[in-house]
Amino acid sequence: AAGVIQSPRHLIKEKRETATLKCYPIPRHDTVYWYQQGPGQDPQFLISFYEKMQSDKGSIPDRFSAQQFSDYHSELNMSSLELGDSALYFCASSLEQGGDNEQFFGPGTRLTVL
């Protein structure tokens, strides 16, 4: 079965650079969630989209923005990167309309900021 795809899997950036993380949900899933997991930390919710509209926002810095496109893939844009942004970024997708909202996680993108 198709799973959530995230790209790239690994990304190395310098401070103050920008990064774009991509997420491709499971086909027919209508909701995408982004989570950030710092070293040795639990995943923290950043932002979610339902049917291409932002549905909820968590502890996401103003330097970050995200959107969901017409094909339901989502991108997390991160600017003015800081050392503290080094983390594993997970995307999850679910089916809200007609589903039980179970979230399926992608393998994550490991961002390292030097």
Add this chain to the structure above:
Amino acid sequence: AQSVTQLDSQVPVFEEAPVELRCNYSSSVSVYLFWYVQYPNQGLQLLLKYLSGSTLVKGINGFEAEFNKSQTSFHLRKPSVHISDTAEYFCAVRGGYNKLIFGAGTRLAVHP
């Protein structure tokens, strides 16, 4: 607001011994609970979930959990662990707009 507390940061256990990973939750609304496993350098895999119905939930890899409303707990158990069960385990509760709120995690270390 919903929250979960995982009472043990690390649990060492010998192979073939039983194990229990503890999770307590706080929620003022209907509660939906999950256990995820994360192997080193990998993503999150759903072990099991409680949405409604039977309070004893069986998951993958021989794990099970029991939802206890009076004690606000959702402890994860396995009667006999294997070396391959060594991983980080996260308890989570569904929050507003279906986001997941995770506990701090429990590192299960299975020794031969």
